[in-house]
Amino acid sequence: MNILEVKNIAQKYQAENGETIAIKDVSFSAEKGEFISIVGPSGCGKSTLLSIISGLLKPTAGEVFVNGSRVLEVTSHIGYMLQNDNLLDWRTIYKNVLFGLEIRNIKTPENVARAEDLLKKYGLYEFRNNYPSQLSGGMRQRAALIRTLAVNPDLLLLDEAFSALDYQTRLTVTDDVYGILKQEQVTTIMVTHDIPESISMSDRIIILTQRPAEIKEMMSIDFNMENRTPLSCRNNPNFSRYFNHIWKELSIYE
Amino acid sequence: MNEVHDKEYTTLSSERNAYLKGQKRTQRLIFAWQIGILLQFLFFWELFARMGIIDSFILSQPSRIASTFVSMAKYDLLLHVGVTVYETLVGFVLGVIIGTALAVVLWWSSFISKISEPYLVVLNSLPKIALGPVIIIIVGAGTEAIIFMALAISLIVTVLEMLNGFRHTNREYIRMASTFGATKGQIFLKVVFPYNISTLFNSLKINIGLSLVGVIAGEFLVSKAGLGYLIVYGGQVFKMDLVMASVIILAIVAALMYQGVVLLQKLAMRWYSH
Structure with a gap:
């Protein structure tokens, strides 16, 4: 289908x-x-x-x-990614990644674990407590993608x-x-x-x-x-x- | 990274040492000048007063201000300072809360915001002190009137400042939140408000000063205690020592309250990690 x-x-x-x-x-x-x-x-x-x-x-x-x-x-x-990564600069990478889950009120332990898995899988887990300004453009874009994928679209x-x-x-x-x-x-x-x-x-x-x-x-x-x-x-x-x-x-x- | 961090190098190059020394010397020099100007000012003021070049009855003199200060401290200085600080803080807190709440309403509904625009413009440009007599008649000649005056002076500025900040939130952030289906409330709480934490503190810094202006103006009109009361009273009985001492205390109080807000901002920023 x-x-x-x-x-x-x-x-x-x-x-x-x-x-x-x-x-x-x-x-x-x-x-x-x-x-x-x-x-x-x-x-x-x-x-x-x-x-x-x-x-x-x-x-x-x-x-x-x-x-x-x-x-x-x-x-x-549906997940939607815009031109800019739009990571919120007052949130850590970890909290940015959970943003979509928070907005949709689906911050369940399973979903959080999934987001953490994505972070680990794509090399951002060790940067989870960093702020967006401390990351390179490529890493920021990856974080934005994980934020979008975390809601499982x-x-x-x-x-x-x-x-x-x-x-x-x-x-x-x-x-x-x-x-x-x-x-x-x-x-x-x-x-x-x-x-x-x-x-x-x-x-x-x-x-x-x-x-x-x-x-x-x-x-x-x-x-x-x-x-x-x-x-x-x-x-x-x-x-x-x-x-x-x-x-x-x-x-x-x- | 080509920067050489001092921590990483125990032995600094001689150029670096010279540079750091130069920086420190400049800082010390600036501080010395700041203190020096004040001391010289006080010295010549005292000197000219003693030599009779200036009339110490009108302009007072540092030694007399100091002794006034001491006798005030023994008597009721704390009461007056306390009253003024209390009134200022109440006016300030009310101004910030009500002002921010109004700004939220105006951000939320562009319809209400458009309707209220001319009123805000007029209220903003009106010197609120002119409302003094009206305020006294409406809320009575007491502490309430003074707090009301502080509120009147700081409120509209807060509304405009916060609203401006809310409206200038990065549109892309808001769009990003909408792609997750965020409601207007969520957009406000999770994007617009955190984005404007620094706006809020800028407005707090302006507000603490404006509230103090309102309180002193209010105390000039109606009061039984407070620094504004002391200044007016001292003026009426021609005790310039009292006026001057009160003004100096007021300056210190104002500076301390401003620093309080700065400290609050630092704590909040660490908490919120901007």
Whole structure:
């Protein structure tokens, strides 16, 4: 069964000086463990689409289903990671990681133990009593991911989650995060403007048109590699082929 | 890390030693000047008063202030200081609690906040001391009136300062909390309020001073005790020694209360670990 079903989503914005159609009609679905990237020309409504899937924003038309149940508000089935790690600087890493559990009132011993396991597994346990300012950008991003995964979501949404990092850190963090997500078998939808990043991480890439957004193309990414990692993908001969294709599709709008 | 930490090196380089010595010398020099200016001021004040260059009946003189201070200390100084401190603290605590509570309401409802905006602007720019006679008539000529005056002076500033802080909470933090489905109450308690702990303390520092202004102004108008009362009384009977001694005590009290808030902030920050 599909973890995520997006059906005929449309979104209009009302303002005093008129109406903007951000998304015209978007439908797609995602299977368990799949990694899907959404790319498109800037301002095409990628992030809006993600907000709608998360339940933060109500679409003008259409429906979103996660695990078969309709998304009408923010639920614990969905984890959402933003561009900045947004670790609260007055909380230790440990307390930051438990933030989501506190907000959802599910700070049970089992869930706390799970969060601690994640910290141990991904090398942050010894830094649990440190404050965010004492950690590197990559570690902070990892902590933010653990905070999101601690609530045990079925679906993870990444909104330009790595774009605030410098290039070097970004490459290692995407490798890191990719490893964590594959190991935890989390279904992920990522919005990005970074074409190489989308190719290196995704199983499928959705290319959106200019506003009002529609799906222009759905691409399957296949590198014929066992144990693929974002870094190793970048060295694959297919990589530039995919890149050129997406580049062409998007540069029509420039 | 290229910094050389002093702890890690038992033998310091001669340049480092010279640098540290220089730093210490500058600090000592600054302190010496601070004390020196005060001592010289007192010295010349006393000298000119004794030589008759300045009229000690009007401007008083340090030795007379000192002896006034001693006789006050024997008599009822503690009572007056106590009354003023008590009134200030009550006004201060009330101002902080009510002000913060109002700021929370205004943060919560932008509708109420928009309605109250012109009122806040007018109340903020109005010199609250002008309300003195009204306050006395409404709450009576007593301690209540003085506390009310302290409250009137500090309240609106607290509301505006806290509201401003609440509104400038990092939006991304709030958005992050919403992705976990946080309610408005949770957002306030877990993000907005902790984010504004330093705002709160900045407002406390301003408030303790403003409350004291309110209390002294109140004591000028109605009082039977307190430092403000002593100053007015001393002025009326032309005892400038008493006025000056009271003003100096007031300065010390104000400084101590301010330092109290600073200490409180340090403790709270350690507790809250900012």
